[in-house]
Amino acid sequence: MRRHRMFIIVSVLLLAATLALAFHPQTAEALPEYSAQTGEPCATCHLSPSGGGPRGPRGQAWVGSGKPGVVPDLVEALSLLGIQLDVDESQYQAPDQPAPEAQPLAVEPAQAGQIHQWLRNYDGN
Amino acid sequence: MDNHQAENQTPGNHLTRRDFVKIGATAAAIGAAAMALKPTVGAPAASALSEQVTRPEETLVKTTCALCPSGCGLDVRVVNGRAVKVEGNPLHPLNQGVCCLRAQASLEILYSPERLAHPRIQMGRRGSGDWKEVSWDEALALVVQKLSDLRKNGQAHTLALVHGETRGQMRSLIHRFMQAYGSPNVIGRESLADQVARQAMFLTQGINGLPVYDLNNASYVMCFGGNLLETNRNVIVHLGAVAFMRRGRPQRGKLVSVHPRLNLTGIKADEWVPVRPGTYGALALGMANVIINSKLYDEKFVRDFTFGFEDFTDVNGNLHQGFKNLVLEQYTLERVSKITGAPTETIARLAGEFATNRPAVAIMPNEIAELNSGNSLYTAMAIHALNALVGSIDVQGGVLVQRFPDLEQWPDYTPDDAAVQGLSQPRIDGAGSAQYPLAISIYQNLPDALLSGEPYPLNALMLLNTNPVLDLPQNGRMVAALEKVPFIVSIASTLDATAALADVVLPSATFLEVWGDDFMEGVGYAGVSLRRPVVELVQDNRNPADILLQVAAQLGGSLEQALPWSDYQTLFRQRLSATPLDWEKVESNGFWAEMVYFYAQPGSPAWANIVGRDRLNAPKDGRFDFYSRELAAILSNDTMNDLDCLPHFVLPEALEEVVHEAQEYPFLLISQSLITQTQSWQGTIPTLQECLGLQGNVKWRSWVEINPKAAEALGLHDGDVVWVESHIDRIQATVRVYPGIWPNVVFMPLGMGRHTMTKWGRNAPEQMIVGSNPNRLVDIRSEPLSGQAIIGPARVKIYKA
Incomplete structure (x- = not known):
């Protein structure tokens, strides 16, 4: 009796596992597969080094272009996303010289109305 | 066997x-x-x-949300011309496919049975509900006639346009419309919320904009008030960044929430630090004291790229106090602990952690009712000063400066006589006056200005996506004030509490039916999201921007010259032509963004855009001002002293121990928006209302949170119905006994007390008012200099109903 019950339990479990595999949704995303497919580490596309979560520009461009075999490099990715960067990186680097001294405070009285006009025209939403 | x-x-x-x-x-x-x-x-x-x-014919349309200031990208599934599902746009840099519950429920706004079908004119007494539906031609003709008459009579300045949240170029379109019309009175709602954070950035860092916090790369994040992960302007960006900061990278960061109430951010944070309401500034200065005393600050950055840290002499040889000595002398641990209620060891530990776990950021809140205790300007400056102390300006994990797409200049036009004459008049709200020199708008001054007729009476009021009767009840003064205005036109999608009192209502299309632009904020790099119609207009409504352009065209004169576009889509596309956009890609992706933020090293040529760029009266020398030279110029008079230019703490009036008031009204009321609420003019969304007070099972009513000790003293239990009463009004609420709140503080959610968009709600009768509006308990006033609204804490008492 005990043997019969065990037979049924194992049968049901094995059958359930097999059916689950058979009908497993094919759209499920096994993220390490993408890494294997492209030969890139997870951090190429994701902000997180371990993958998952927010994507960087290369990841966004890769998804946006239909997940091809190769992840576009940054310049190509930005181009695919419709972005043309025109940045001189040297502008963002500090010169190798000491910072100038601060000028002593010299107060020129401001016009309140002028400040209002100035502040009102901020950029953004 | x-x-x-x-x-x-x-x-x-x-x-x-x-x-x-x-x-x-x-x-x-x-x-x-x-x-x-x-x-x-x-x-x-x-x-x-x-x-x-x-x-079925099925499409996926990419557009941009407008239900909060985040501006997330959306994918709307449309089947046979009907929108059936809203999800996040996976390509969009802000939300990366994530979609909050507001956007999920936005179809209830689109297809609400309460949307106005046609323009309407009030036939009887205001508020009588005696409406006549008319054609657009008829409604616009009436509006144009009234506005034209004012201009002809030399009274253009007696029109005010009051507006809510604007996106993309809409704000500058409104300003241009009113400039060309000839009125200085454009009044936005920013004085209720984020205006002061912008002012603090301007006065210290010299940038006229909101700060961006690079939480993805931060090691230590400290929120001084606010609700970073529920209702902040960039909530979706922050939710993703905080998750990444804590679980998505090898080195885990720490999130600290300072607030009198354990709100959603506090619940998700690593540490909640309860303090008395309105005392964030004192805590920031106390931390600065420890950091400076222990020499934990970034000495090189402070020496080379800040101003006013040490005491200094001016060009006339006068000695001035600097930030360092002010903080060391006045903000000792013992004093700060007494003000805030936080233990001295906690303050010292937080300061040590903040200074030694760099990059660290101190976050100024930008939500409504958060920096609104009457000391907001110097509080915001004190919080931002911590970022400079640890050198967190434009570094990975620090405070960034938001960039925006380049825009074509507006075309030149010649203001006509009516416009010139009108613009020479002062504003009715006092913004930009000697009393409020830093304010862009002072929304809460509207009722008193209308009632007093000072500096002059208004003849016409145009309301655009705003609901001042809900925002500013002021003990009935707002309703009475509207009675003083001879002509009111409201651009609204439902008959909200203010639109119901208008003479003409021009029905506004929802964000799912219009073309629009939306500047990306909260990521640093420049970007613009596209808003587009996902379905045909559900009702006979129009895009508010198109309505303004149509009125301008019909008014003619300088308005027609200033705004020569037939529709808003043409306008924003033409102005964005200064940025190299591929519109085909913008439409297919739903946005354009640079995607890469370049950090400027201090002293580099690009540093000029990070510190000092927008200064008007102070040197653009790339130095962060602990001592605000811009404020020194604004306040340059005989009575000015050093304290006026330095971050310092002023005790909110409600916290002063006025004995009889403290006895009669022993509790301090604070309020916050929740993610289940839309903006004040957008009505109640039934599905969101069902999620409102899940913790306490209070959904279609207001609740008041009370500390268990206080509840015990009053003999109150969960579910009791009570009156919450201040010296001006009383409202009903259901008690929720909650240990996560400061002992003598009580909390009520904002955004309640609305009657619109309730018809779809379970058991919601028509004209049902959902909950109670806590603003009814507050006499909202204005803070000097900034014009920021003083909303709370308000003193209240509680007793059984």
Whole structure:
């Protein structure tokens, strides 16, 4: 009796596992597969080094272009996303010289109305 | 059982190896059969059906949300011309496919039965509900006639346009419309919320904009008030960044929430630091004291790229106090602990952690009712000063400066006489006056200005996506104030509490039906999201921007010259032509963004855009001002002293121990918006209302949170209905006993007390008012200099209803 019950339990479990595999949704995303497919580490596309979560520009461009075999490099990715960067990186680097001294405070009285006009025209939403 | 059989048995049961193989083979066979059948299962039925049923026409339209200031990208699934589902746009840099519950529920706004179908004119007494639906031509003709008459009579300045949240170029379109019309009175709602954070950035860092916090790369994040992960302007960006900061990278960061109430951010934070309401500035200065005293600050950055840290002499040889000595002398741990209620060891530990776990950021809140205690300007400056102390300006994990797409200049026009004359008049709200020099708008001054008729009476009021009757009840003064205005036109999608009192209502299309632009904020790099109609107009409504352009065209004169576009889509596309956009890609992706933020090293040429760029009266020398030279210029008079230019703490009036008031009204009321609430003019969304007070099972009513000790003293229990009363009004609420709140503080959610968009709600009768509006308990006033609204804490008492 005990043997019969065990037979049924194992049968049901094995059958359930097999059916689950058979009908497993094919759209499920096994993220390490993408890494294997492209030969890139997870951090190429994701902000997180371990993958998952927010994507960087290369990841966004890769998804946006239909997940091809190769992840576009940054310049190509930005181009695919419709972005043309025109940045001189040297502008963002500090010169190798000491910072100038601060000028002593010299107060020129401001016009309140002028400040209002100035502040009102901020950029953004 | 023989030995052979026993050998083949698995120990512990009676299943033989042979049995196991048999079972496996059977299961595999069934599985294989199932897999073989899988492609054809249902095929005959589907094939037969496809002959009978026409496949629906289905599209996925990318657009941009407008239900909060985040501006997330959305994918809207449209079937046979009807929007059926909203999800996040996976390509969009802000939300990366995430979609909050507001956007999920936005179809309830689109298809609400309460949307106004046509323009309407009030036929009887205001508020009588005696409406006549009219055509757009008729409604616009009436509005244009009234506005034209004012201009002809030299009274253009007596028109005010009051507006809510604007996106993309809409704000500058409104300003241009009113400039060309000839009125200085454009009044936005920013004085209730984020205006002061912008002012603090301007006065210290010299940038006229909101700060961006690079939480993805921060090691230590400290929120001084606010609700970073629920209702902040960039909530979706912050939710993703905080998750990444704590779980998505090898080195975990820490999130600290400072607030009198354990709100959603506090719950998700690593540490909640309860303090008395309105004392964030003192805590920041106390931390600065420890950091400076322990020499934990970034000495090189402070020496080379800040101003006013040490005491200094001006060009006339006068000695001035600097930030360092002010903080060391006045903000000792003991004093700060007494003000805030936080233990000295906690303050010292937080300061140490902040200074030694760089990059660290101190966050100024930008939500409504957060920096609104009457000391907001110097509080915001004190919080931002911590960022400079640890050198967190434009570094990875620090405070960034938001960039925006380049725009074409507006075309030149010549203001006509009516415009010139009108613009020479002062504003009615006092913004930009000597009393409020830093204010862009002072929304809460509207009722008093209208009632007093000072500096002059208004003849016409145009309301655009705003609901001042809900925002500023002021003990009935707002309703009474509207009575003083001879002509009111409201651009609104439902008959909200203020639109109901208008003479003309021009129905506004929802964000899912219009073209628009939306500047990306909260990421640093420049970007713009596209808003586009996902379905045909559901009602006979129009885009508010198009309405303004149509009124301008019909008014003619300088308005027609200033705004020569037939529709807003043409306008924003033409102005964005200064940025190299591929519109085909913008439409297919839903946005354009640079995607890369370049950090400027201090002293580099690009540093000029990070510190000092927008200064008007102070040197653009790339130095962060602990001592605000801009404020020194603004306040340059005989009574000015150093304290006026330095971050410092002023005790909110409500916290002063005025004995009789403290006895009569022993509790301090604070309020916050929740993610389940839309903006004040957008009504109640039934599905969100169902999620409102899940913790306390209070959904269609207001609740008041009370500390268990206070509840015990008052004999109150969960679910009791009570009156919450201040010296000006009282409202009802259901008690929620909550240990996560400061002992003498009580909390009520904002955004309640609305009657619109309730028809779809479960058991919601028509004209049902949902909950109670806590603003009814507050006499909202204005803070000097900044014009920021003083909303709370308000003193209240509580008793059983």
